[in-house]
Amino acid sequence: MSKIDVAIIGASGYTGGELMRLLINHPNVNIKYVTSRKNKGEDVSNLHPNLEDVDLKFSNPNPEDIDADVVFSALPHGASMKLVPQYLENGSRVIDLSGDFRFSNIEDYEKWYNIKHIHPEIEAVFGSPEINREKIRDATLIANPGCFVTGAILSSLPIVENELVDRIILDSKSGVSGAGVNPTASSHYPTCADNIKPYSITNHRHTPEIREQLRNFGSGNVKVSFTPHLVPVIRGILTTNHSFLLKDDVSVDDIYNLYAEYYKDEPFVQVLKDNKIPLLASVRGSNNCQIGGISLDDEDQLVVISAIDNLVKGASGQAIQNMNIMFNFDETAGLKNVGLYP
Numbered sequence: 001m002s003k004i005d006v007a008i009i010g011a012s013g014y015t016g017g018e019l020m021r022l023l024i025n026h027p028n029v030n031i032k033y034v035t036s037r038k039n040k041g042e043d044v045s046n047l048h049p050n051l052e053d054v055d056l057k058f059s060n061p062n063p064e065d066i067d068a069d070v071v072f073s074a075l076p077h078g079a080s081m082k083l084v085p086q087y088l089e090n091g092s093r094v095i096d097l098s099g100d101f102r103f104s105n106i107e108d109y110e111k112w113y114n115i116k117h118i119h120p121e122i123e124a125v126f127g128s129p130e131i132n133r134e135k136i137r138d139a140t141l142i143a144n145p146g147c148f149v150t151g152a153i154l155s156s157l158p159i160v161e162n163e164l165v166d167r168i169i170l171d172s173k174s175g176v177s178g179a180g181v182n183p184t185a186s187s188h189y190p191t192c193a194d195n196i197k198p199y200s201i202t203n204h205r206h207t208p209e210i211r212e213q214l215r216n217f218g219s220g221n222v223k224v225s226f227t228p229h230l231v232p233v234i235r236g237i238l239t240t241n242h243s244f245l246l247k248d249d250v251s252v253d254d255i256y257n258l259y260a261e262y263y264k265d266e267p268f269v270q271v272l273k274d275n276k277i278p279l280l281a282s283v284r285g286s287n288n289c290q291i292g293g294i295s296l297d298d299e300d301q302l303v304v305i306s307a308i309d310n311l312v313k314g315a316s317g318q319a320i321q322n323m324n325i326m327f328n329f330d331e332t333a334g335l336k337n338v339g340l341y342p
């Protein structure tokens, strides 16, 4: 079987490492380049000890040195927008894991990221297969969703599309790997272990991304409140989605069946049997988004829980799912592993 050549830019980081972990077993992929500016020439296992037997060395990310069918850009926002256009000019299809190309309205990007966009003319397809599968097939540039965004929108879509709610409150807890490989004051062990930290209250940059995506559905004006919390685990995002039902004649079974029907053909969205409550621990390492714990009380309070691994369905796994769709591979290729438990 012929294979496509892949480049992973920013492979010294966490999502880059996760792309390698998943792609080494992908039947249709040859990993041709893994880049790091600081670690050129070194074995990848020096930074990613889980990749001990993987025969790959870091090279530099200069676009003139990269000739690949698909480029995964696992760079910080701001850095990605400088290099992605050059990979596209080289003829590669690009999947960008950063926030640089996720917004259709560039003013939103500049306001929420506080950066001047240097390529506002470049358009991308928002890489949520559950929303945009057909557009993803022909895309040359995919903007992979933010990690919180995936769990948030998948827990919301059925009730927003069916106009069962008009405002949603998303309470999300993230593992520390969401902050990337370089420690910050918040992710320093003594600060984040044995602690829970709410942050970016009412101003996290994933808020406008969630709003933009959900407002393509239903009435088009759902209101969204989103608050992230840093919790002392390594991987995972658990989102508790609160809302109030606008209709009285709907039962909890109706809502559960709506979710189950909505996602019945999705390979990576698991609406849990018997409406079990999703656990962070049961999606770790997998590309699954688990949904369940759907509850409704007699004052119309509705709660839906979702769980993903931020590094997999929240980043690298979803990026590979997008690649599989773009290249007409089996959508689950390289992603069939179930989560780790416990």
Ligand SMILES: NC(=O)C1=CN([C@@H]2O[C@H](COP(=O)(O)OP(=O)(O)OC[C@H]3O[C@@H](n4cnc5c(N)ncnc54)[C@H](OP(=O)(O)O)[C@@H]3O)[C@@H](O)[C@H]2O)C=CC1
Pocket: 009, 010, 011, 012, 013, 014, 015, 016, 035, 036, 037, 038, 039, 061, 073, 074, 075, 076, 077, 079, 097, 098, 099, 145, 146, 147, 177, 178, 179, 180, 181, 182, 310, 311, 314, 315
């Ligand atoms: N961590 C997560 O859970 C998620 C992250 N994302 C997004 O994915 C992207 C990557 O995240 P993550 O892996 O966590 O980040 P990391 O900080 O762990 O890694 C980023 C890598 O990019 C490289 N890099 C940094 N600046 C530049 C630059 N100016 N030019 C070239 N290379 C550069 C660095 O490698 P070196 O210095 O060695 O060259 C670094 O290792 C980010 O945009 C992030 O927001 C999205 C969803 C989830």
Ligand SMILES: CC(=O)N[C@@H](CCC(=O)OP(=O)(O)O)C(=O)O
Pocket: 077, 097, 098, 099, 145, 146, 147, 148, 174, 175, 176, 177, 178, 179, 205, 206, 228, 230
């Ligand atoms: C725990 C933690 O710090 N998480 C990061 C989310 C990282 C991410 O996915 O953000 P982008 O891809 O949109 O840059 C944060 O809240 O900023």
